[in-house]
Amino acid sequence: xxxxxxxxxxDKAFQVFGIFCTFIGLVVLxxxxxxxxxEGAKRIDWDFLVSLPSRRASRAGILTAWVGTxxxxxxxxIIAFPLxxxxxxxxEEYAKKTKLANFLExxxxxxxxxxxxxxxxxxxxxxxxxxxxGSSLLAGALTLSLLILPIIIVTTRxxxxxxxxxxxxxxxxxxxxxxxxxxxxxxxxxxxxxxxGIILALSRAVGExxxxxxxxxxxxVPFTPSSPLDEFTVLPIQIFNxxxxxxxxxxxxxxxxxIILLIxxxxxxxxxxxxxNRQQKKIKW
Amino acid sequence: xxxxxxxxxxxxxxxxxxxxxxxxxxxxxxxxxxNGEVAGTVQIDGSSTVYPVTExxxxxxxxxxxxxxxxxxxxxxxxxxxxxxxxxxxxxxASRQMSQSEAEQAKANxxxxxxxxxxxxxxxxxxxPENDWVKDITVAELKKIWEPEAQGTxxxxxxxxxxxxxxxxxxxGAGVESGxxxxxxxxxxxxxxxxxxxxxxxEDDNVLVQGVSTDPLALGFFGYAYYDENQxxxxxxxxxxxxxxxxxxxxxxxxxxxxPLSRPLYIYVNSKAAARPEVVEFVxxxxxxxxxxxxxxxxxxxxxxxxxAQKEKFNQFAEGLKK
Numbered sequence: 001x002x003x004x005x006x007x008x009x010x011d012k013a014f015q016v017f018g019i020f021c022t023f024i025g026l027v028v029l030x031x032x033x034x035x036x037x038x039e040g041a042k043r044i045d046w047d048f049l050v051s052l053p054s055r056r057a058s059r060a061g062i063l064t065a066w067v068g069t070x071x072x073x074x075x076x077x078i079i080a081f082p083l084x085x086x087x088x089x090x091x092e093e094y095a096k097k098t099k100l101a102n103f104l105e106x107x108x109x110x111x112x113x114x115x116x117x118x119x120x121x122x123x124x125x126x127x128x129x130x131x132x133x134g135s136s137l138l139a140g141a142l143t144l145s146l147l148i149l150p151i152i153i154v155t156t157r158x159x160x161x162x163x164x165x166x167x168x169x170x171x172x173x174x175x176x177x178x179x180x181x182x183x184x185x186x187x188x189x190x191x192x193x194x195x196x197g198i199i200l201a202l203s204r205a206v207g208e209x210x211x212x213x214x215x216x217x218x219x220x221v222p223f224t225p226s227s228p229l230d231e232f233t234v235l236p237i238q239i240f241n242x243x244x245x246x247x248x249x250x251x252x253x254x255x256x257x258x259i260i261l262l263i264x265x266x267x268x269x270x271x272x273x274x275x276x277n278r279q280q281k282k283i284k285w
Numbered sequence: 286x287x288x289x290x291x292x293x294x295x296x297x298x299x300x301x302x303x304x305x306x307x308x309x310x311x312x313x314x315x316x317x318x319x320n321g322e323v324a325g326t327v328q329i330d331g332s333s334t335v336y337p338v339t340e341x342x343x344x345x346x347x348x349x350x351x352x353x354x355x356x357x358x359x360x361x362x363x364x365x366x367x368x369x370x371x372x373x374x375x376x377x378x379a380s381r382q383m384s385q386s387e388a389e390q391a392k393a394n395x396x397x398x399x400x401x402x403x404x405x406x407x408x409x410x411x412x413x414p415e416n417d418w419v420k421d422i423t424v425a426e427l428k429k430i431w432e433p434e435a436q437g438t439x440x441x442x443x444x445x446x447x448x449x450x451x452x453x454x455x456x457x458g459a460g461v462e463s464g465x466x467x468x469x470x471x472x473x474x475x476x477x478x479x480x481x482x483x484x485x486x487x488e489d490d491n492v493l494v495q496g497v498s499t500d501p502l503a504l505g506f507f508g509y510a511y512y513d514e515n516q517x518x519x520x521x522x523x524x525x526x527x528x529x530x531x532x533x534x535x536x537x538x539x540x541x542x543x544x545p546l547s548r549p550l551y552i553y554v555n556s557k558a559a560a561r562p563e564v565v566e567f568v569x570x571x572x573x574x575x576x577x578x579x580x581x582x583x584x585x586x587x588x589x590x591x592x593x594a595q596k597e598k599f600n601q602f603a604e605g606l607k608k
Contacts (some may be wrong), residue, residue, distance in 0.1 A: 055341035055582050135358075213360055216330065216368070220340045220357035222347055231328075231356055241359060244333065244489045246510040246583050251491075 040255025057249030067224040068232040075141030088156025112150035119147045120214030135216030138228040148201035155197025159190035192276045199272040209236035235261045324352035325563040331365025331378035337582040353563045362464040375558035379551040380464030397556035399602040404579035407509035407533035408546040410522040413501045421523040421530035436481035456484035457496045457505030472545040510583025538585045
């Protein structure tokens with residue numbers, strides 16, 4: 001065997017290995033989806049979406065849960081998006097490479113790995129008790145914002161880093177200030193990457209139950225929230241609650257609720273992908 | 286190029302909307318309903334074991350008093366007690382009695398309360414259906430299996446009773462955070478929150494059902510409802526407390542012969558809450574309907590006279606507050 005044949009074989013081997021790795025994730029997801037849809041799809045109907053929780057599995061619905069989830073998602077986006085992107089821009093564009101910046105950097109990366117329940121405890125003390133927000137949507141959204149901020153900051157920085165140096169230099173050469181350069185060149189150019197980070201972050205937030213249970217999100221709420229200060233429940237809590245019930249019929253409900261949660265996540269991602277593609281078409285250098 | 290205007294406009298609008306709603310949401314919670322019926326809110330949190338009963342009662346109460354908003358959380362008996370003893374909530378669901386330290390906490394915060402029993406749960410000892418050697422088990426044997434000293438030493442069935450086979454025993458039980466664990470250890474080991482640590486623990490009883498039903502060498506315990514729903518996959522073991530081996534059932538738990546593993550489930554009501562008409566109405570409705578509803582969700586009702594006693598206890602407590 002010649003050297004080049006060997007190398008080609010290695011190349012082929014790695015390709016097969018790569019396909020295998022890709023499929024592991026997809027197959028597991030596929031099995032999960034198949035199982036859930038088989039179990040839950042028959043349970044989904046209009047009544048399921050507009051009914052309140054009930055002790056009878058066949059009458060129980062998820063109205064308060066999905067409305068709560070949408071509220072939480074919107075509020076979390078509104079809070080975490082500007083905070084996270086601003087922090088990312090600051091760290092990447094403005095902060096001098098001092099010890100303080102280094103320290104901040106390491107800690108933000110560490111924060112991304114803190115278990116979510118710890119954020120729940122933090123939220124309970126600061127937002128629920130000190131700020132007296134109670135177990136409200138706002139307290140929940142603030143807690144989840146803390147949870148996803150590190151992800152948004154880190155991905156924003158990566159996206160900004162990917163903008164070529166020449167674009168900034170060109171902007172400065174035309175007399176633009178730092179702010180003008182960031183606002184008119186760097187941010188638009190990196191928007192696609194930032195958006196991807198936000199999708200990932202929100203997809204994490206939408207599945208969280210633990211921190212919200214800690215801050216006092218409810219399991220049984222007979223009314224949909226009408227303001228950010230109302231009490232609430234979310235789909236993951238409803239799902240968690242149903243899976244721990246003894247009656248088999250509640251497991252079917254849980255599967256159906258998981259499908260709805262997946263649909264919400266997919267729709268969210270769809271919107272983000274659409275925005276990203278539209279944005280990328282606009283960038284012409 | 287890109288403009289961020291759209292998102293910033295949305296941001297402003299939502300903040301404004303939020304601020305306006307904040308003011309509108311700060312209304313009182315004790316006003317009379319439009320047609321003179323009671324209105325207001327009843328905030329409940331606590332045990333996930335008691336949750337199904339309270340949920341069922343809250344659901345039925347909706348038809349009785351549509352203007353009263355009853356909300357129920359599931360932060361666990363311990364988590365619920367923390368909120369209750371700070372005065373954050375009106376009522377707490379509890380799968381065990383309030384502990385000494387929780388009672389002290391309540392006292393320090395000037396919280397007075399009344400404890401009410403609402404139903405029974407029969408902790409059920411189960412084995413795999415193919416297990417043909419265990420016909421019954423004594424409380425002393427359970428203690429031998431579960432006490433802290435058993436860790437690493439009691440590993441085979443024949444160590445518990447010589448005629449049982451020389452095979453490994455695999456243990457499944459409630460996680461240490463649950464009220465179920467506290468109750469089981471108190472009743473069997475004699476000391477709450479004390480047991481061996483080398484067993485498969487889960488806060489989710491369905492996980493335990495799954496474990497025992499697929500492991501021929503298993504022995505586990507969990508709430509009666511989970512056994513009742515999975516009878517084909519499990520075998521319940523009669524427990525002998527010195528007066529003969531008794532299987533848990535509606536009757537034996539209710540009349541107290543299934544001892545010591547039948548436990549009462551509780552609700553606690555804050556005195557300030559008990560001064561509000563909507564809470565009084567809800568608690569009375571709870572005790573009136575608990576016999577039927579607790580059975581419907583898989584628990585065992587108290588004997589009728591015991592419900593009557595709970596009602597008297599509560600109404601005396603509520604009356605006493607008016608003086």
